[in-house]
Amino acid sequence: MRGEQTPRLREALEDDIVAGRLRPGQRLDEVSLAERFGVSRTPIREALIQLSASGLVDIRPRRGAHVTLLGPRELVESFELMAEIEASCARLAAARMSAADRAAIAAAHAECREAVAAGDDAAYYPANAVFHAAIYAATGNRVLGAEALRLQRALQPYRRLQLKVPRRMDASFAEHEAILEALFAGDGATAAERLRAHVLVQGERFMSLLAALEEA
């Protein structure tokens, strides 16, 4: 066949993981996946290796590939890294964003507002991701932006759970508003601090949820 299998497979698997159709910890059998996608094991294997590198899949020698299941410690550390990177994005975006960047952020924020007004969790979820991504893009630094996006996707499966926390959506939107205010005022330091806290609180709330779940 023509040389287009591996990227397609990687994207398909990535979508499955990020969207939650494949859950953290689940085994990824090469033969089954090969049959499912109608290809041989080779491109499946290559796609899994790539996903392993971006953190979505965990491959251990002779034990196969599994959807990454972060332990409590790694989860806290990952959210902290995310918070630091997003804070950097905010600081740089405040200093550099173009009019188009500003418009994109405002548009994403409006999307979030609509979801909140409608009380629609399912709609807030992607709108939130777009809002954050718009800030990454506004830094003008594509390497930094790509890194932020990679982390965002790696943590997506875990955020899913946490959004079920009551009233989280409203609190999240209020935080967005404060971030946006500082950002548009050109106050990078404040925007960075608020965005850092916004991300960190997600990690903390998730940990609380995790602790509660483990009690049961």
Place this chain on the structure above:
Amino acid sequence: MRGEQTPRLREALEDDIVAGRLRPGQRLDEVSLAERFGVSRTPIREALIQLSASGLVDIRPRRGAHVTLLGPRELVESFELMAEIEASCARLAAARMSAADRAAIAAAHAECREAVAAGDDAAYYPANAVFHAAIYAATGNRVLGAEALRLQRALQPYRRLQLKVPRRMDASFAEHEAILEALFAGDGATAAERLRAHVLVQGERFMSLLAALEEA
């Protein structure tokens, strides 16, 4: 054979790239590499994919693998990302480092001092890397630390050139001293700012060098 080839190959190739034996832009022919290491193309291919994910190798469809050659823009952006991450490390390390972490940083700094005293570029180079790595480790955040190390290695091939700038070693060491002072005083904000500047200046100096080279 036993399942130990791919990791070994990845490390060998990574060493070759980071140490400069394989230069940015150089082609990585799968068949030649397979012959050189006495294995088939399969594990070579898997190692290359992994290196591609960590940024050391660039694979383009039907065009083969090459040692990553960052363009001017990507280089500036990568150094900026590195600067942001290292600044975060400094801030967190100042707040959290243990006595052992402090000792490790001090030891690495002493190594750097010896290299400077001896005027030994070749020795300063790895000692500098260890000094920075000690700060990453002192954050207590392994995910963050791993990310910082990954970037450090990806940029290593470019730093090599830049260390040839006259008197850069002395300036670098002086900056280390200022960073260490703030760090040991528990002043995370100052340590972060100094480390950020320390990394950024490397990127800028490199760009000047690059511009000078392109003139010739």
Place this chain on the structure above:
DNA sequence: AGCAAAAAATCTGTATACATGAAGATTGAC
């Protein structure tokens, strides 16, 4: 009936084979 040990089945890791697309060489024309 429960547990342990051995055998069978299965899956991973590596090697090899083959086809398609790309790069280079050679030949022909201007």
Place this chain on the structure above:
DNA sequence: GTCAATCTTCATGTATACAGATTTTTTGCT
């Protein structure tokens, strides 16, 4: 002599084959 087009060669991408290891199942013993 130079440029272009075609053909040849070669490398990548995918498929398939095979060996070793791991896991599961089955069987025998307590």
